Amino acid sequence: MSHSSGGERASNDGCNDRYDALRRLAFDLGIRWSGANEDIWMRLNPDVWQMTHNPCLVLNAVSREKIDEHLADDTFAVQLQRIIDQHQKHLAAPTWFTTLPDASAIGQIAYFSMEYMLSESLPLYSGGLGNVAGDQLKAASDLGVPVIAVGMLWQHGYFRQEIDSAGRQHALFPVNDTAQMPIEPLLRPDGSLLRLAIDLPGLTVWLRGWQVRIGRSRLLLLDSNDPINPVPVRLITEQLYGGDAEMRLRQEIVLGIGGWRLLEAAGHHPRICHLNDGHAAFVALERARNYMCVHSVDFQVALTATRAGNLFTTHTPVSEGFDCFEPALIGKYLRRYIEQELEQPLQNIISMGQAPGGAPDSAFNTAWFALRCSGAVNAVSQLHAQTSRRLFQPLFPRVPTDEVPIGHIVNGIHIPTWMSTDVQERWQSTRGEQHPWSVSIPADIGRLLGEVDDGLLWQLRQQARAVLVAFVRQQLARSEAVRGESLSVIECAGAGLHPEVLTLGFARRFAPYKRPNLLLADPDRLLRLLNHPARPVQLLIAGKAHPANQVGQEMIRQWHQFIRRPEARGRVAFIEDYDMRIARHLVQGVDVWINTPRRPWEACGTSGMKVLANGGLNLSQLDGWWAQAYAADLGWALGDAQEHSAEHDTADAEQLYLLLEKQVIPAFYDRGGDGRPAGWIKRMRASMGTLVAQYSADRTVREYVEHYYAPMARAYVARSGHDSALARNLVARYADLVKHWPGLSIDDPVFAQGEAGYDIRVMVKLGGVDASLIQVQVYRSAQSSEPWKTWNLTPVAGPGSASAVCYTGAIAEAYPVDFYTVRIVLKCEAEMDACVAAPWILWQK
Structure with a gap:
């Protein structure tokens, strides 16, 4: 027994x-x-x-x-x-990160984002920003990069969409049930729930901690829905991008200040803090406050030390996208924290989010604040970097726009997440571990594709399209059923869609600058294109308009009206409630992905990247990533690479129709004797071979490690070591510059004509500024095809006073003398962060 x-x-x-x-x-x-x-x-x-x-x-x-x-x-x-x-x-298994010689010196990276798109089982995202965060977190796991992410556990997430029979969008907010989600409560060593507190005016906000496992990576989530909190406080983490300005500020305080406290409480002490957009800007204050407590230093020393390890990635291409708050609102919620815990005057902190010399009551801009608290700032595409330099120019009034210190790293997508399982399994069955998304075995995709015949590539494309058509029919039928339509209507939903017809996809947020209705500029012409007797086309559309955006909702209604026309039935479908699941099916199955933003309002855009590994092609505005990825053999380009007002939309619509009529559709239906479009498949090969690896999140994360995380970790360690000696010295150096910089002056330079250009001589009166910290330069602005250029001048040793130094040099070009001027900037050896050093500039004229 x-x-x-x-x-x-x-x-x-x-x-x-x-x-x-x-x-x-x-x-x-x-x-x-x-x-x-x-x-x-x-x-x-x-x-x-x-x-x-x-x-x-x-x-x-x-x-x-x-x-x-x-x-x-x-x-x-x-x-x-x-x-x-x-x-x-x-x-x-060993990872890419573990092979780096300075891996241990980099330490842990904290990644802050308001949203994450990791899985449809975890609806904590709205769109592109969450997509970037989720894909980079997965890539970090694959590469072994020690990232610990921080976000919010939204009770409702972003709204869910329902379209009624009249084409009106309705916003729905189902509850995110933690029991049905892949999350676990964070526990203390004694097994109790990890809870922490933030003091707001008159009350304490209790936050609970949760965690999500993503391979080697972890995502920590903050949750204010604790029964101990008053109802309004519990609702801080209710809805992503919902509520008024006051609610938004509460959310950003919780994410930034609460997020760093959550890291500390969970035993994490990262050297790098990566801000994915400006929503988490207040983390810089809490990181500095924590440093103050641990190292017994004042706020300025703490901020100088920790700033070296803060990276700010801006995603916004328009100034209206920056979160701005009235100074009185900042004071209402953060006065006690700033004055008592940071020991700073309130206006000192508020001014970090305002333009230099601006009025004390001007709006507090979180993106500007994040920039001033960061050792480096990057945009998310080459064109976006140019746009961002213009947006942040007010912080650097004496600095040429091209020199505003903003770099760029292009976003990428996590290929295994977005590649269809059929394609993935076929690669693995034929190539084993040597496949396009391999991290351990880098693959030459062009060479691998060369070993695959046209028949297989086209077969995979046909299969993917058929799977997509079946999925869309299912989704349309479900939507009709929810609307209470008859059984006959439900059974006929999507019946006109055909698995062998050229399929175009268009899915994104419905907002005017995205121009989702550009294809509707001439509805009759679009109908002729869709219903061509020999070369038919079908169009699949998805997307949401923010509940407060009436213009975007009207655009959805216009598509609904068009789809209800008898001639459009079976040729166009709007798929409701665009989310990660729908996005995955679309990018895996469409033949062509269309993107029509108004340049330069697409910071990067990743939806078009997702079709690449699935054999889809791009027809996109020359904006964001496509502005630097496009080549004639890879896809099709819309626009003239210039910025235009809305009046130019008519010209872009005409070009879009012509591209489809004269190039895209003929290429798809130009079949050989084997029934395959050889030219189309050739373009597929070129697109996949050239772009898949280049626009992967693996490449993005590797670049972040190499260009930002590694050097910034070294800078942070240097500043925080030896009792913060370097940070203290930098604070003293900054104070000395503030005191003496006004006394710095440049005498009229002498430009002597030489054989190949000019010999320059100029006297600089130092006014008490340490000469070892400054660089005297000749500057020439951009001229026609010539970019701007600088030449460093060198001090001349010899008799002279300590208060004045002669600088000389030569330049090997001979524009008129009026094209040149002399300026003084801080040297890199001054060890100031770029965003702090850039404003220190003196011009001779």
Whole structure:
């Protein structure tokens, strides 16, 4: 009897261990579930799995008794153990990051974002910003980069969309049930829930901590929905991008100040803090406050030390996109924190979010504040960097726009997330580990594609389109059913869509600058294009308009009206409630991805990148990433690479129609004797071979490590070491510059004509400024095809006073003398952060 009881206990223990392992797999968003490993979820509940692909929902939909029956089954147990072993092997394998010689010096990176798009099972995102954050977090896991991310656990997330029979958008806000999501509460070492506090005027805000596992990476989430809080406080984490300015400020305080406290409470001490846009700007204050406490220094020393490790990525291409708050509102919520905990006058901090010399009551701009608190700032495409320099120019009134210190790293997408499972499995079956998204074995995609014949490439494209058409029919039928349509209408939903017709895709936020209705400029012409008897086209559309954006909602209604025209039936479909699941199906199945923003209002754009690995092609405005990726053999370009007002939309619409009529559609239907479009497939090869790796999140994260994380970590360590000696010296140096810079002056330079240009001589009166900190330069502005240029002058040793130094040099070009001027800037050796050093500039004229 005791033997039987012991065997039963052993069996139960085995099931419990396997259940815990199964649950860990379900909660790890770093695993890509596909035909190669999804059978365990199919066996548990095929209906829920096929509808959601959410392992957490599968576990919750099946009784523990039934799960235990499967776990006791030898076949199931073997499958489960194989998946566990493969995943553990993957996590334990050496990574790209571990091969770096200075990996340990970089330390941990904290990544702050208001939203994350990681999985449809975790709806904590709105769109592009969350997409970037989620894909970079996954790529960091693949590469082994030690990133710990911080975000918000939204009770409702972003709104869900319903379109009624009249084409009106309705915003719905279903509750995010934590029991159905792949998240776990953060616990203290004693097993209690991790809770922390933020003091706001008159009350304490209690925040709970949660975590999400993404392979090697972790995402920590803040949650104000604690019953101990008053209802208005509980609602701080209710809705992403909802509420008024006051609610938005509360949310940003929680993300920034609460987020850094959550990191500390969870035992993380990162050297780098990466701000994904300006929403988390207040983290710079809390990081400095924490440094003050740990190192017993004042705020200026703490900010100077920690600024070196703060990276700010701006995503906004228009000034209206920056969050701005009235100074009185900042004072209402942060006065006590600033004056008592930071020991700073309130206006000193508020002025960091205002233009130099601006009125004290001018708006506090969080992006400007983030820039001033960061050691480096980057935009997300080459064109966006140019746009951002103009947007941030008010902070650098004496600095030429081209020298405003903003770099760029182009966004990329996490290829395994967006590549179809059919394509992924075909690559793995033919090439093993050498595939386009390999991290451990870099692949020459062009060479690999050269080993694949046209027949296979076209077969994969045909299959992907057929899968998409089936999915869209299913989605349309569901929408009709929700609207209460008849069974006959439901059964006919999407029936006109055909798996062998050229399929165009257009999906994004409906906002005027995105120009989602550019194709509707001439509805009759579009109908002729769609219904060509020999070369038909079908168009799939998706997207949301912000609930407060009436213009965007009207654009959706206009598409709805067009789709209801008898001639458009079966040729155009609007797929409701655009989310990650719909986006994934669209980018995997469409033949051409269309993007029509008004240049330069697309900071980067990643939707077009997602079609690349799936064999889709791009027809896009020369904006964002496409402005630097486009080549004639890779896709099609809209626009003339210039900026225009809305009056130019008519010309762009005409060009869009012509591109489709004269180039895109003929190329797709120009078939050879084998029934395949050789020219189209050639373009697919070129696009995939040239662009897939270049626009991957792996490349993006590697560049962040090499260009920002590594040097910034070294700078932070240097400033924080030896009792913050360097940070203290830099604060004193800054104070000395403030005192003496007004006395610095430049005498009229002498330009002597030489054989190849000019010999220059100029006297500089130092006025007390340390000569070792300054660089005297000759500057020439851009001239026709010649970019701006500078030449460094050198001090002349010899007799002279300590208050004046002669500088000389030569330039090997001979524009008129009036084209040149002399200026003084700070040297790199001054060790000031670029955003701090740039305003220190003196012009001779």
